[in-house]
Amino acid sequence: xxxxxxxxxxxxxxxxxxxxxxxxxxxxxxxxxxxxxxxxxxxxxxxxxxxxxxxxxxxxxxxxxxxxxxxxxxxxxxxxxxxxxxxxxxxxxxxxxxxxxxxxxxxxxxxxxxxxxxxxxxxxxxxxxxxxxxxxxxxxxxxxxxxxxxxxxxxxxxxxxxxxxxxxxxxxxxxxxxxxxxxxxxxxxxxxxxxxxxxxxxxxxxxxxxxxxxxxxxxxxxxxxxxxxxxxxxxxxxxxxxxxxxxxxxxxxxxxxxxxxxxxxxxxxxxxxxxxxxxxxxxxxxxxxxxxxxxxxxxxxxxxxxx
Numbered sequence: 001x002x003x004x005x006x007x008x009x010x011x012x013x014x015x016x017x018x019x020x021x022x023x024x025x026x027x028x029x030x031x032x033x034x035x036x037x038x039x040x041x042x043x044x045x046x047x048x049x050x051x052x053x054x055x056x057x058x059x060x061x062x063x064x065x066x067x068x069x070x071x072x073x074x075x076x077x078x079x080x081x082x083x084x085x086x087x088x089x090x091x092x093x094x095x096x097x098x099x100x101x102x103x104x105x106x107x108x109x110x111x112x113x114x115x116x117x118x119x120x121x122x123x124x125x126x127x128x129x130x131x132x133x134x135x136x137x138x139x140x141x142x143x144x145x146x147x148x149x150x151x152x153x154x155x156x157x158x159x160x161x162x163x164x165x166x167x168x169x170x171x172x173x174x175x176x177x178x179x180x181x182x183x184x185x186x187x188x189x190x191x192x193x194x195x196x197x198x199x200x201x202x203x204x205x206x207x208x209x210x211x212x213x214x215x216x217x218x219x220x221x222x223x224x225x226x227x228x229x230x231x232x233x234x235x236x237x238x239x240x241x242x243x244x245x246x247x248x249x250x251x252x253x254x255x256x257x258x259x260x261x262x263x264x265x266x267x268x269x270x271x272x273x274x275x276x277x278x279x280x281x282x283x284x285x286x287x288x289x290x291x292x293x294x295x296x297x298x299x300x301x302x303x304x305x306x307x
Contacts, residue, residue, distance in 0.1 A: 006121035006146045008114060019121065021149035021156055024053050026288070029144065031108045031125065033068075038099075040084040042106040043127070044071035050235050050290040051154055054228050055195050061259070070192040070286065072106070072142070072162060076175040076271075080104040080131045083188070090181030102132045106140070120147035129164075137168040148305065154290030157305055160190055161283040166274045174280070175271035184215060186268030187253040187261075190284050192237065194224060194260030201226025201256045204295050206302070214254045216268060221302055222252050224260045225292050234292030237262060240307045242284040246272045262286075283307070 009018045015032040018025050027045045035041040039060075046069025048057040057069035066084025075083035082104040086097035109126035116122075122145045129138035141163045148157035166172050177185035194201070203211050207219035214222055218241075225236040241250040241264040251268035255261060264284050266272065274280055287305050291297070 002150065002152065003119040003147075004149045004151055005118055006116060006149060008116060008121050008123070017123075019146050021146070022051050022151045024049060024051055026051065026149075026156055027146070027158070029123070030068075035066075035068075037103050037105065038084065039066040040073070040082050040103045040105060042071055042073065042082065043108065043125075044068040045158075046070070048288070050288055051149065051151055051156055052290050054231060054233070054235055054290065056235060056237060056288055058193050058195050058259075061193075061196070063259075064193075067191075067193045070158075070190070072160070073188060073191050074174060075177060075188045076173070076180055077104065077129075078131075078137070078168075078172045078174075080137075082106065082129065088177035088180055088182050088185065104129060104131050104137075106130075112141070119149070120145060122146070131168075135168065137166070137172060139165045139167045148287070155287060155301065157285060157287045159283070159285050161281070163279050163281045164274070165279040166276050169276050171276065172274045173271050174274055175267050176265060176269075178269045179267060179271040185253075186216060186251060186265045187263050188268075189263060189266050189282065191253075191263040192239070192261060192286065194226070194237065194256075195229070196259070197229040198224060198226035198260035199256060199258070201260050202294070203254055203256055204298060205252065205254070210295070212255055212257060214252055216251055216253075218249050218251055220306070222254045222262055222264075223293075223298055224254070224256055224262060225294075226256070226260065227292060236289040236291060236293045236298070238287040238289060238298060238301055238305070239264065240285040240287075240305065242282070242307050244283075245281045248272060
């Protein structure tokens with residue numbers, strides 16, 4: 001295998017940077033988004049592409065305007081919504097998804113490091129998580145490592161690591177809609193949503209399950225594979241759950257029936273309690289493959305990129 005280098009290119013406005021490998025802009029990291037507060041503004045990776053330039057994400061779809069490629073979220077954070085859209089509310093007053101004035105935002109503080117080597121590029125970013133009342137509640141250090149670009153194999157990888165430190169002065173409850181009463185809706189944390197054409201795509205996971213039964217289970221990895229619109233062929237997104245030092249295991253929010261998505265959730269069905277001054281550390285890996293694969297075809301990539 002011959003890996004190729006990554007380059008990073010900032011825009012003049014200081015709002016985003018483009019990640020290039022093998023002559024293709026494979027990702028744009030928008031770190032100062034221009035988004036309404038109701039979408040809980042946060043950095044995101046979009047456009048997101050294979051090495052051949054095929055699309056691997058969606059931006060502001062009509063059903064969930066706050067979905068943007070690949071992004072770090074939190075759906076229930078001590079009463080605030082760092083996910084976007086309405087907040088799931090159980091019982092009276094109100095029930096179900098309710099629009100509330102509780103949207104938080106993630107603010108880019110700066111890049112502590114930005115390095116490029118022969119075969120990879122790394123960003124270390126500082127962010128402030130600001131609650132709806134204006135208080136800073138989390139201090140985040142985020143690391144994005146772009147690596148493993150192989151034009152022959154048609155693959156590249158992203159490592160995403162984050163340390164979230166409670167600077168609020170009181171314990172923060174960190175949960176999901178499922179921890180607040182909605183069964184099977186444990187989405188929170190690092191979330192990828194695929195293109196519209198991937199709706200109904202195949203899902204595989206390392207626990208031997210396929211399809212919708214992967215939802216809510218523990219597995220080292222999960223993958224979605226499907227065909228493209230507009231261009232011939234398809235692709236595969238392979239995600240490794242990685243690690244969490246939280247009290248609960250990572251579980252997959254993964255499906256394709258409504259839309260394709262992968263999310264190693266750190267609080268799928270049990271809320272985390274982050275004490276003042278404590279830090280929650282998460283580490284995940286996403287691998288983007290320029291080929292539609294079955295389980296057998298995934299095995300070499302799982303072996304190569306396993307955490």
